[in-house]
Amino acid sequence: MAGLAETGSNPDVDLLYDINGLAKDAPRWFDRVVEVVGEYGLLAAMVLVVLCCWWGVRRRGGDDAAVSVAALVWAPLAAGIAVLVNIPIRGFVERPRPFLDHQGLEVLVSGKTDYSFVSDHATITMAMGVGLFVANRKFGLVGIGLALVEGFCRVYMGVHYPTDVVGGFALGTAVALLLSPPAMALLTPVTRAVEGSSWGRVLIRARGAGSEGAGSKASGAVVPGARGAETEERDLAA
Incomplete structure (x- = not known):
C-alpha cells in the first residue's frame, strides 16, 4: 500500500494544492504564525482547555466530581x-509525505521524514476533543473546534494530505469513544480513592465546593440515577 495517492490527479491531491496554495499568497508572517500554531500552539491550547475544564469541575464540586475528573483524565x-x-x-500504509511526491508545494516545516498517513497531530487533538466532550459538552465543542483547525493547518503547511487528517480524526474519535466505557470503569474508582484521601482531595474538588450534584448540572452530563433519586425525594415529601 506504499505510495497511496502518490501519482495522478485526484480530489485528495487537488484539495491539497488548493489549501496549501493559500500559503503562497499569504504574507510570510502569517505563514510563520500558522507554522507555530499548527506544530505546537494548538496542542498546547488543547491541554489548556482540559486544565480549564478540570479547574471548573473542582470549583463546582458535586457528588459526581470524581466521575468528571476521571473523564478528563481519559481525554x-x-x-x-x-x-x-x-x-x-503508518507502518502498514507507508504513505510518503506529500512534498516528496508532488512538486510546487509550499512546505512550512522541514525535516519531516516519517510517513504521512495518518496525521499524529489530527489524531491527538481529535481524541482529546472527543474525550473532553464526553466529560463536558461545552469544553468538548471547543476542543473539537481546535482539532478541526489543527487539521486545516497540517494541510496548509504542506506536510499532510487531507485524507491523512480525516484518517486522524476518525482514529482519534474511534479510540476516545469505543474505549471510553472500560476506561471510565477503571479510572472512576481511582479518582474516587484519590478524592477520599487527605492528600488528593484537592485534585478532585476545591475547598468549599458544593457536594449536591452541582457538577452534573453545570457540565451538562447526565448522572445515572440522579433524576430518579430527586423524583423519589419529592414523592416522599408529598
Whole structure:
C-alpha cells in the first residue's frame, strides 16, 4: 500500500494544492504564525482547555466530581493510546509525505521524514476533543473546534494530505469513544480513592465546593440515577 495517492490527479491531491496554495499568497508572517500554531500552539491550547475544564469541575464540586475528573483524565490518555495505535497503521500504509511526491508545494516545516498517513497531530487533538466532550459538552465543542483547525493547518503547511487528517480524526474519535466505557470503569474508582484521601482531595474538588450534584448540572452530563433519586425525594415529601 506504499505510495497511496502518490501519482495522478485526484480530489485528495487537488484539495491539497488548493489549501496549501493559500500559503503562497499569504504574507510570510502569517505563514510563520500558522507554522507555530499548527506544530505546537494548538496542542498546547488543547491541554489548556482540559486544565480549564478540570479547574471548573473542582470549583463546582458535586457528588459526581470524581466521575468528571476521571473523564478528563481519559481525554489525554485517549490521545496517547490513539498515537500508539497509529504506529502500526503508518507502518502498514507507508504513505510518503506529500512534498516528496508532488512538486510546487509550499512546505512550512522541514525535516519531516516519517510517513504521512495518518496525521499524529489530527489524531491527538481529535481524541482529546472527543474525550473532553464526553466529560463536558461545552469544553468538548471547543476542543473539537481546535482539532478541526489543527487539521486545516497540517494541510496548509504542506506536510499532510487531507485524507491523512480525516484518517486522524476518525482514529482519534474511534479510540476516545469505543474505549471510553472500560476506561471510565477503571479510572472512576481511582479518582474516587484519590478524592477520599487527605492528600488528593484537592485534585478532585476545591475547598468549599458544593457536594449536591452541582457538577452534573453545570457540565451538562447526565448522572445515572440522579433524576430518579430527586423524583423519589419529592414523592416522599408529598
